[in-house]
Amino acid sequence: MNEHDSEKLGGLLEAEGYRATAMVEQADVILLNTCCIRAKADQKALSLLGRLKLLKTKRPELIIGLCGCLAQSQGAEILKRAPYTDLVLGTHNLHRLPQLLKQVLARKKPKLELVEYSAPLTAKPLPVSRNNPYSAWVTIMEGCDNYCAYCVVPYVRGRERSRPMRDILTEVRQLADGGVKEITLLGQNVNSYGKALDNEFGFPKLLEQLNQISGIARIRFVTSHPKDLSASLIKRMAELPKVCEHLHLPLQSGSDKVLAAMNRAYTQAEYLEKIQLLKEQIPRISLTTDIIVGFPGETEQDFEQTLTILKTVQFDNLFSFIYSDRPHTAASEFKAKIPRTVSRQRFQRLLKLQQEIAASRRKLMLGQPEEVLVEGPSKTDAAKLTGRTRGNKLIHFTGSSDLIGELIQLRIIAAGKNSFQGEVIS
Ligand code: 5AD
Numbered sequence: 107m108n109e110h111d112s113e114k115l116g117g118l119l120e121a122e123g124y125r126a127t128a129m130v131e132q133a134d135v136i137l138l139n140t141c142c143i144r145a146k147a148d149q150k151a152l153s154l155l156g157r158l159k160l161l162k163t164k165r166p167e168l169i170i171g172l173c174g175c176l177a178q179s180q181g182a183e184i185l186k187r188a189p190y191t192d193l194v195l196g197t198h199n200l201h202r203l204p205q206l207l208k209q210v211l212a213r214k215k216p217k218l219e220l221v222e223y224s225a226p227l228t229a230k231p232l233p234v235s236r237n238n239p240y241s242a243w244v245t246i247m248e249g250c251d252n253y254c255a256y257c258v259v260p261y262v263r264g265r266e267r268s269r270p271m272r273d274i275l276t277e278v279r280q281l282a283d284g285g286v287k288e289i290t291l292l293g294q295n296v297n298s299y300g301k302a303l304d305n306e307f308g309f310p311k312l313l314e315q316l317n318q319i320s321g322i323a324r325i326r327f328v329t330s331h332p333k334d335l336s337a338s339l340i341k342r343m344a345e346l347p348k349v350c351e352h353l354h355l356p357l358q359s360g361s362d363k364v365l366a367a368m369n370r371a372y373t374q375a376e377y378l379e380k381i382q383l384l385k386e387q388i389p390r391i392s393l394t395t396d397i398i399v400g401f402p403g404e405t406e407q408d409f410e411q412t413l414t415i416l417k418t419v420q421f422d423n424l425f426s427f428i429y430s431d432r433p434h435t436a437a438s439e440f441k442a443k444i445p446r447t448v449s450r451q452r453f454q455r456l457l458k459l460q461q462e463i464a465a466s467r468r469k470l471m472l473g474q475p476e477e478v479l480v481e482g483p484s485k486t487d488a489a490k491l492t493g494r495t496r497g498n499k500l501i502h503f504t505g506s507s508d509l510i511g512e513l514i515q516l517r518i519i520a521a522g523k524n525s526f527q528g529e530v531i532s
């Protein structure tokens with residue numbers, strides 16, 4: 107969602123006549139679009155903002171803006187820390203950027219623009235600056251009401267609200283008319299799409315409607331909450347041909363005690379039941395997950411239960427994080443913090459196990475035919491092309507540039523750590 111917001115900020119700037127530059131020294135405007143999900147993201151953003159001070163000293167006319175979740179959560183604090191920042195723009199009012207820039211240019215000092223939570227989602231999609239012409243993100247809902255104990259999102263993205271289905275369908279039809287073939291639906295908790303609208307317009311219904319839009323060949327979505335992943339949604343995923351065989355389903359921990367302390371509202375058994383159902387109904391499904399290591403109170407036994415689940419499920423990929431305290435959250439008040447050295451060791455053990463699992467999963471793909479959406483020249487080898495499978499795997503292969511933007515059949519001939527090599531079948 108943060109990346110998609112960056113595309114919107116870029117789109118708004120382009121609509122004002124600004125152009126992107128690869129040279130930071132040449133920029134007239136620098137916006138940092140920040141994330142604050144973990145402490146490290148905060149630190150990175152603040153240190154980058156710190157480094158920009160020198161540029162600003164050299165060229166006082168340079169406009170520096172801080173946008174996104176860190177801006178939303180720290181607001182005025184940022185201005186104390188980095189008073190050379192010209193504008194601080196929160197998560198609820200990206201559309202105000204052009205106006206604010208004009209004010210800064212007129213040196214009328216807008217500095218801070220944060221709107222309280224739950225501003226309704228704008229019906230009109232903002233202009234977007236995309237790098238990939240065939241694949242697009244589409245926001246369907248924003249905010250979160252789940253209050254997982256470790257998570258800052260409800261405090262920076264506000265209450266859960268869904269976009270009306272007709273607005274989403276109109277946007278996707280326009281994208282398809284513009285040549286987009288793959289869409290990724292975005293929301294903090296896509297499975298609860300439409301909860302506040304009307305029951306008959308829930309997420310499975312939205313998928314059905316999107317599946318009918320000609321020109322769109324692939325539908326993906328992030329992120330799903332295990333508690334809201336219903337049997338009827340799994341059935342729809344299996345039935346609808348355009349919905350890709352890939353699901354990111356954050357587990358966070360394999361221990362029921364930790365899951366309860368995290369306020370995740372499911373048990374490991376319930377999670378595994380859903381995985382079982384997914385594997386039965388969508389045999390080719392590629393599963394990925396998020397794990398937090400070192401949540402307050404996590405014992406060695408708790409952690410081992412997480413490892414056991416990883417072995418059982420066999421995820422293709424996992425994103426693992428060492429727990430960090432976030433402002434406002436319940437867990438930041440929990441006393442039984444895990445020493446950093448213990449968390450680090452657990453993190454390494456988790457990575458090692460997952461590397462073995464991922465390697466054996468990759469082996470299974472060798473020799474398999476795969477549908478690939480060709481994205482463009484490979485970033486690592488300009489003589490090759492790159493595309494993505496329905497399971498969201500990156501594949502490099504030799505082929506003519508006419509194939510860019512097409513859906514083709516490839517066979518996987520070699521597996522690397524982060525990508526595959528393939529050859530064209532048709
Ligand atoms: N500490 C560590 N990881 C976190 N995540 C969210 N909040 C925290 C935190 N306080 C992780 C979760 C989530 C992913 C996006 O970031 O695993 O799914």
Ligand code: SF4
Nearest residue numbers: 250252253254257259
């Ligand atoms: Fe955060 Fe939990 Fe909401 Fe996901 S579901 S955004 S982890 S509070």
